[in-house]
Amino acid sequence: MDYLTIALPKGRLLEPAVEMLNQAGVFTSDVSDDTRRLVFDDPDRRSRVILVKATDVPTYVQYGSADLGICGKDVIDESRKDVCELLDLKMGRCRFVVAVPASSHVTDVSGLGFNSRVATKYPYVARNYFASLGVQVEIVTLNGSLELAPAVGLADAIVDITETGRTLRDNGLKVIADMWTSTARLIANRVSYRARRSDITEAVQRLSEVMAGQ
Amino acid sequence: MSLRRKQIPGGLRDYLPEELARRRALERRITEVFNRWGYREVVTPTFEFVDVLESQTGYALKGSTYRFFDPDGELVALRPEMTTPIARLVSTRMRTELDPGRFWYLANVFRYADPEVGHRREFYQAGVEIIGSGSVFADAESIALCIDCLDGCGLRGFGIDIGHMGFVNGLMRDIGLEDRVSSAVKAALLRQDLVGLKSIVGELGLSKRDNERLLALGDLRGDESILVAGADIAGNSEQALSALDDLKKVVSRLRSLGAMGPVSIDLGLVKNFDYYTGVIFQGHAFGVGYDICGGGRYDNLLAQFGYDSPSTGFAIGIERVLAAVEQGNPGLLNEPRTVSGVVTFEESLEPVALADTKRLRQSGIVVEVELDARPLDTIFERAVRIGRSFVLSYSRGTDGLRCDVFVRGENREQIASRLREVLPSRRFFLSCLETDHTER
Numbered sequence: 001m002d003y004l005t006i007a008l009p010k011g012r013l014l015e016p017a018v019e020m021l022n023q024a025g026v027f028t029s030d031v032s033d034d035t036r037r038l039v040f041d042d043p044d045r046r047s048r049v050i051l052v053k054a055t056d057v058p059t060y061v062q063y064g065s066a067d068l069g070i071c072g073k074d075v076i077d078e079s080r081k082d083v084c085e086l087l088d089l090k091m092g093r094c095r096f097v098v099a100v101p102a103s104s105h106v107t108d109v110s111g112l113g114f115n116s117r118v119a120t121k122y123p124y125v126a127r128n129y130f131a132s133l134g135v136q137v138e139i140v141t142l143n144g145s146l147e148l149a150p151a152v153g154l155a156d157a158i159v160d161i162t163e164t165g166r167t168l169r170d171n172g173l174k175v176i177a178d179m180w181t182s183t184a185r186l187i188a189n190r191v192s193y194r195a196r197r198s199d200i201t202e203a204v205q206r207l208s209e210v211m212a213g214q
Numbered sequence: 215m216s217l218r219r220k221q222i223p224g225g226l227r228d229y230l231p232e233e234l235a236r237r238r239a240l241e242r243r244i245t246e247v248f249n250r251w252g253y254r255e256v257v258t259p260t261f262e263f264v265d266v267l268e269s270q271t272g273y274a275l276k277g278s279t280y281r282f283f284d285p286d287g288e289l290v291a292l293r294p295e296m297t298t299p300i301a302r303l304v305s306t307r308m309r310t311e312l313d314p315g316r317f318w319y320l321a322n323v324f325r326y327a328d329p330e331v332g333h334r335r336e337f338y339q340a341g342v343e344i345i346g347s348g349s350v351f352a353d354a355e356s357i358a359l360c361i362d363c364l365d366g367c368g369l370r371g372f373g374i375d376i377g378h379m380g381f382v383n384g385l386m387r388d389i390g391l392e393d394r395v396s397s398a399v400k401a402a403l404l405r406q407d408l409v410g411l412k413s414i415v416g417e418l419g420l421s422k423r424d425n426e427r428l429l430a431l432g433d434l435r436g437d438e439s440i441l442v443a444g445a446d447i448a449g450n451s452e453q454a455l456s457a458l459d460d461l462k463k464v465v466s467r468l469r470s471l472g473a474m475g476p477v478s479i480d481l482g483l484v485k486n487f488d489y490y491t492g493v494i495f496q497g498h499a500f501g502v503g504y505d506i507c508g509g510g511r512y513d514n515l516l517a518q519f520g521y522d523s524p525s526t527g528f529a530i531g532i533e534r535v536l537a538a539v540e541q542g543n544p545g546l547l548n549e550p551r552t553v554s555g556v557v558t559f560e561e562s563l564e565p566v567a568l569a570d571t572k573r574l575r576q577s578g579i580v581v582e583v584e585l586d587a588r589p590l591d592t593i594f595e596r597a598v599r600i601g602r603s604f605v606l607s608y609s610r611g612t613d614g615l616r617c618d619v620f621v622r623g624e625n626r627e628q629i630a631s632r633l634r635e636v637l638p639s640r641r642f643f644l645s646c647l648e649t650d651h652t653e654r
Contacts, residue, residue, distance in 0.1 A: 062503060063503050064501070064502070064503035080328065082405075084405065084406035084407065084408070085405075085406075085407045085408060085409040085410060086406075086408050086409070087408070087409065088409045088412075185409060188406075189503055190406060190498075190503065190504065190505070191498040191499070191500075191502060191503055191504065191505075193406060194373060194375060194435075194478075194498045195373055195498055195499075195500055197435060197436075197478075201433075
C-alpha cells in the first residue's frame with residue numbers, strides 16, 4: 001500500500017500537530033520547519049508528512065496530493081475547498097472577530113454600512129458574515145498587518161482572528177462582534193476517505209484517544 | 215487586442231486530436247458494454263425549459279444551471295444532468311415502449327461551478343436509465359452494468375459504495391427530526407463533514423441512544439456485515455428496515471452477477487440530487503480526487519411529468535474515468551497504429567494519383583494529399599513528425615509514370631505489399647523514409 005500522506009501547515013500549528021501525530025503513533029518521525037526539507041517519511045508506519053503553507057493545506061487535500069491534512073477551520077472555510085472534516089482537534093483555538101478603533105462611535109456591526117470599508121485576510125468568510133446579517137459593507141482584502149488599516153484610514157473595521165485579543169488592544173482596536181471560534185481540524189480527501197477507509201479510520205480513532213487522554 | 219480573444223471561460227476546455235482519440239476510445243468501450251446489456255441510445259436537446267430541468271434536481275443544482283432567455287422570451291437552461299431530460303422524454307413520448315425501457319446516453323452537461331474549487335463547468339457523462347421497473351433487481355443490474363463498464367475501460371482498483379435513501383430518511387423520521395434538521399444532517403453527510411454532523415446532532419438535545427444512532431451514519435461502512443449493524447440502528451423504523459432488506463437482495467443479486475468485488479455498503483451514503491428515493495451508489499478510483507460515477511433509484515421523478523413510473527440509473531464521469539485509467543494504465547487507450555500515408559504528385563499526374571488515392575482510402579488505408587506541392591524533404595520531415603507510415607510520390611520518369619514509396623518503421627515490407635495489393639498495376643520503387651534520400 002502507498003504511504004498515507006499528511007499535509008501539515010508550517011507555523012504555529014506545526015509543533016502541536018506533530019506531537020499529536022507522534023503520540024497517536026500515526027507518524028513517529030521528527031518534523032521540523034527549520035530546514036529546507038518539505039517531505040518527511042516514516043517507513044515503519046508507512047506514512048509521510050509534507051509541509052505546506054497553512055492556507056494551501058485544503059488545496060493539497062482536495063486534489064488528493066495528500067490523503068489527510070491538519071489546518072484551522074478558518075482556513076478551510078476561506079478556501080471553500082471540497083474536503084471531509086473528520087475530527088475537531090480542539091487546538092489552535094482562535095476567535096474570528098470584527099474590530100474597530102477604540103475611539104470609534106460604532107459599538108456593534110449594525111453601525112457599519114454602505115460607506116464602511118472592512119479590511120480582512122478572509123474576504124469570503126467576512127462577506128458571508130455580513131451578508132447573513134444583512135449588512136452591506138465594502139470588503140478590502142489584505143495579506144497582513146491588518147491592525148494598521150484603520151489607523152491610516154484604509155478601513156473603518158477589520159475582520160481577523162485573534163487568540164487573546166491582546167494584539168488588537170495594543171493597536172488601539174476594540175472588538176465589536178465575536179463571529180465564531182475556529183479550531184484545528186483533521187481533514188481528508190473525499191476519495192482517500194473511501195478508498196483508504198480502514199487506515200484513515202484507525203488514524204482518527206488513535207487521535208481521538210490521544211485527545212481523550214489529554 | 216482584448217485579452218479575452220485568446221481565452222475560453224474558466225472550467226471549460228478544448229480537446230486536441232490525441233487526447234480526444236483517447237476519450238473516444240474510452241467512450242466506445244463504455245457504450246459497447248451498454249449495447250451488450252440490451253440498452254438503446256437516446257439523445258435530448260442541449261437546452262430545455264427551466265421548468266423541466268429544475269423540476270427535482272435539488273439543492274446541489276440550485277443556482278448552478280446556466281439559464282438564459284431565448285428570443286421568444288422563454289426561460290431555458292443548459293442541461294445540468296441527463297436523468298431529468300430522459301424522464302421527460304420517456305413520460306411524454308415513449309410510454310408504450312416500456313416495461314422496462316433500457317436507455318443509454320453520452321452527453322455533455324453544464325453546471326456553474328467556482329473554477330477555483332476545481333470543478334468543470336462543462337463535462338461529459340455516459341449513463342443509463344432503467345425506466346418502468348420498481349424491482350431491486352433493476353438496481354442491482356444498474357450497479358453491475360456500471361461495474362462492467364469500468365472493468366471494460368481497463369480501470370483497476372476502483373470501489374463502489376452502495377447505500378439507500380430509505381435508511382437515512384427512515385432513521386431520521388423515526389427519531390422525529392424536523393425537515394430543516396434532516397436537510398442539515400444530509401448536507402453534512404454529503405460533504406462527509408463529521409465535525410459538522412457532530413455539532414448539529416449535539417445541539418438537538420436527543421437521548422443518548424438517538425444521538426448515537428445519528429452519529430453512526432457517519433461510520434456505517436464496510437462489507438455485508440454492516441447490514442447487521444444497520445439493523446441495530448434502524449430500531450423500529452419500517453422504512454429503514456425495508457431499506458436494509460433491499461440492500462440484502464441487491465448484494466445477493468450482485469454476487470450472482472459476479473460483481474461484488476469492488477462493492478462496499480455505506481449506510482450513511484446520501485446523494486446530491488433530491489430525486490433519489492431508494493438504492494443509491496457511487497464509485498471512486500485511486501488518483502482521482504472526486505467520485506467517478508454515481509446513481510440510484512428515483513421513483514417519483516417521472517410523476518413530475520404526469521407518468522408515475524419507478525426508475526433507476528447511473529452516470530459515469532467520462533473525464534474522471536479517463537484520468538483514472540491513464541494514471542493506472544498509461545497507453546491503454548492509445549489508438550492502434552494504422553497504416554497511413556501522404557500522397558504527392560506532379561501536376562500532370564493528378565488524375566492518376568488521385569484515382570489511386572481513392573482506391574487506397576476505400577481499402578481502409580489513411581491517406582492525406584499534399585496540397586502545396588512542397589519539396590519531398592519537407593513532406594518527409596512532416597510525415598515523420600506526425601507519425602505517417604509512408605509517402606507515395608508520383609512523378610514522370612524517363613520511361614513514363616514513376617511511383618516512389620518511402621516507407622517507415624519495422625514493417626516496411628508489409629506496408630509495401632499492402633500497397634501493391636491495392637494497386638496491382640503500379641510498379642513501386644521502394645525506399646526507406648528515415649534514411650538519406652539523396653541517393654535516389
